[in-house]
Amino acid sequence: MTCTFCQIIERKIPADIIYEDEYVVAFRDKNPMAPVHVLIIPREHIAGPLAFDGENSELAGRLIAAAAAVARQEGLADDGYRLVMNQGRHGGQSVFHVHLHVLGGRYMKWPPG
Numbered sequence: 001m002t003c004t005f006c007q008i009i010e011r012k013i014p015a016d017i018i019y020e021d022e023y024v025v026a027f028r029d030k031n032p033m034a035p036v037h038v039l040i041i042p043r044e045h046i047a048g049p050l051a052f053d054g055e056n057s058e059l060a061g062r063l064i065a066a067a068a069a070v071a072r073q074e075g076l077a078d079d080g081y082r083l084v085m086n087q088g089r090h091g092g093q094s095v096f097h098v099h100l101h102v103l104g105g106r107y108m109k110w111p112p113g
């Protein structure tokens, strides 16, 4: 088992888990880019957004729904937040277990870097 995020799900390495349900786990990013920076991951190991298909795409919706629950829990509902899912080198992906970034607590610039 070499996937860091699978190890977080299995409680083999520590993380600040703030939400979980049958399908997803959410924890604080160890290198936060905003006052609130949470990662939401499916319990199933999926390499990245490119690996979503007709069989597993329901989990993409589960990630977004969990992000809404986390946003409410973290007080982001009124001012808003940004969701980011990186794929591959140009996307800036560094962990190859798909994850949805929830960023909030400050104004987000557009376009992103």
Ligand code: AMP
Pocket (backbone or CB within 6 Å): 004, 015, 028, 029, 030, 031, 032, 039, 085, 086, 092, 093, 094, 095, 096
């Ligand atoms: P990405 O660059 O989209 O693949 O995002 C990976 C994110 O995972 C980065 O923001 C890292 O700071 C974060 N990260 C990596 N390892 C851990 C960990 N063990 N606990 C919490 N966040 C992590």
Ligand code: ZN
Pocket (backbone or CB within 6 Å): 003, 004, 005, 006, 007, 044, 045, 046, 096, 097
């Ligand atoms: Zn994994």
